[in-house]
Amino acid sequence: MPGQHALLGASSSKQWLHCTPSARLQEGFPNESSVYAEEGTFAHEVCEYKVRKYLHERVKRPQSEEYYTEEIDQITDVYAEFVIGIIEEMKRNGCEPLVLVEERVDYSHIAPSGFGTADMLIIGKDENGKGLLHVCDFKTGQGVFVDCDHNSQMMLYALGGLAAYGFIYDIETVRMTIIQPRLDNISTFECSREELEAWGESIKPLAKLAYEGKGEQVPGDWCRFCRAKPVCRACAEEALSLAREEFLDLDAGALTDENNHATSDDDKAIPVFKQPGLIPMTELAEILPTLNRISSWIEAVFAYISSEAINHAVPVPGYKVVEGRSKRIFSDTKAVVDTAIQNGYTDLYKQQLISLTEFEKMMGKKRFNELLGDYVVKPPGKLSLVPEDDPRPPVDLENKPDREFSVLSEE
Template identity: 40%
Template sequence: MPPKGHAILSASSSDRWLHCPPSARLCETYEDKGSDYAAEGTDAHELCEYKLKRALGMDASDPTENLTWYNEEMEDCANGYAAYILEMVEAAKESCADPKVLIEQRVDFSRWVEQGFGTADCIIIADGTLRICDYKHGLGVLVDATDNPQMKCYALGALELFDDIYDIDNVSMTIYQPRRQNISTFEISKDELYRWADEVLKPTADLAFAGDGNFLCGEWCGFCKAKHECRARAEANLTLAQYDFKLPPLLEDSEIEYILSRADELVAWASDIKEYALQQAISGKEWAGWKLVEGRSNRKYSNEEAVIQAVTDAGFDPYEKKLLGITAMQKRLGKSRFDELLTAYIEKPQGKPTLVPESDKRPAMNNAKTDFMEEN
């Protein structure tokens, strides 16, 4: 993988600093502590790089034995990613006899963003359409390629390298997120991308680099280092206090709709505050009116082998016999054998009703009102 560096205005954090420009400099004052999720993602990217290079016939060293988070799922994800990129390469060959494939390519978009650089997982350069694919190993947040600023920054960096060499008209950007069964693609014309870069990206990046602009909270706060202490985020979430937590029937429909639009963000903010306060208390800080105590814990065996032996010697069976779950059974039998033997016995019950924004891609389910209308 290419050497890593730190960019104040990184492509990966662009969704945040484009919405909240001063957060870039604010986050600079915090230590980058990393996380297990980030470490797992790094391992997955290393494996994907190896798998793709091998699939393309390039020399590559197998990193598996050095990957802390390696498992069968990561292996399957990396194989799937490599196969998908090969499909993209074949599609590129329809307009270009010899498309160029770049893996873990460092790109520079500093023409629009001061010190702007990043690393694109895969770039496929061909006449007509420039293709970029970004692998996401995360399971928590579904990532959409539509107008994704990180992908747009990578695309601009790729155009800086190849726009004068290839006849490029459009840019296709794909998010490959296998653990969420998510492959999201967004296409934009080169001219439209340049217009966004000049009219939106550059002016906002200038503000962010200078530490200017207005704080604005939203879903982009999730990965902000200052999210626990940010006053703007606190003030925005505490606006819900204007409703004095009245019972829902006493609220207007418009008020309930507003609260629904903010509820998830409010819960996330409250959770962040609690976690921050806990970690500070563990480090020695005392909060007025609060104390640190041991949480509830469950009993566990200190020596499972000794327990098995003792129970067996007493004439009892220490094990329970339980049917394997569907995922474990499919791994045991293999997908084709599983489908052959068990498809007739697999059902998927209707999910529990969940209220989501209209932008959610799932189809709306019937409610009592629509059921009545259909029956009559």
């Protein structure tokens, strides 16, 4: 159902299978949309349109001035050609496949109240004439390569597909494919129906724990999209202890106790670095994965604190919200150009219109103010959270509308 999300969603299953309390811990945090998510939704609609058109269904082409590009056309073509290829192959294998586009699947027999929408389910026969379920998923992301091998999202969709349609064609094999054209990634994983169902049984206890919000918080790469991340204690402890382990010689015992926590006596101790001197590239390369984990946690915390302080006026001890410097801009560039030309200034373009400062330099301050002063405006600066001893006055947040913020800074 559009707009509805299952607590134990298939797309977040990596999270709740590894860190069972994560689904419940995120409940209080809004599931905010982003331009990437909106573009992804539009691209999925185009995929759906192309496949339905091939199936001779009456469909209207989705429109979007914002997101429609030639590139979207190309990547959705890759998807449509792939799934049409599967359908055609099944026909060659001697069967008329059942094709389900954007199909809601229910896997609540495995994960309580679990459901989701599979981009494509195709049920027919394989090259040996045996029953086959093929699940396809389109991904627009280009940040992370998504592998289909034992991918829990795909396996949950497949279990939902089997539960609803497993009786057709006596399905023996399940094939799953992720199509991620922006990374040239078409990844397929295949297993027998028994293997898939055994996996489903094996995760039932974890799914139950996840539904109840029980179990241990376990950080890992699945934290990336967790909305609780900025305030997750396990994630904070992991990031700080990774940093300590990576850079400090814990054997020297100067900074931490046996749990890697700073001890009260040692709070002000000088850290003992593993090896003094400069770090060679080989060693830097080794710590890159750790740095990624630490920096992604730091970014999430900065963004969360700044947003809470600026957008919701939540007090942050030792910090205040100030208005950043704002740049003067022209309110009406056409009027500026016309006025300048009428007064004999013609050298107004380099590759584009020269900047306000260049106008001022060219005309001199006095003449600039006389001719163009009325067109100069100073929009409000960006709000940012800074330490309390910053000389700028705090902003009265009660009387400010929501504003774009910049991250916590020590400027």
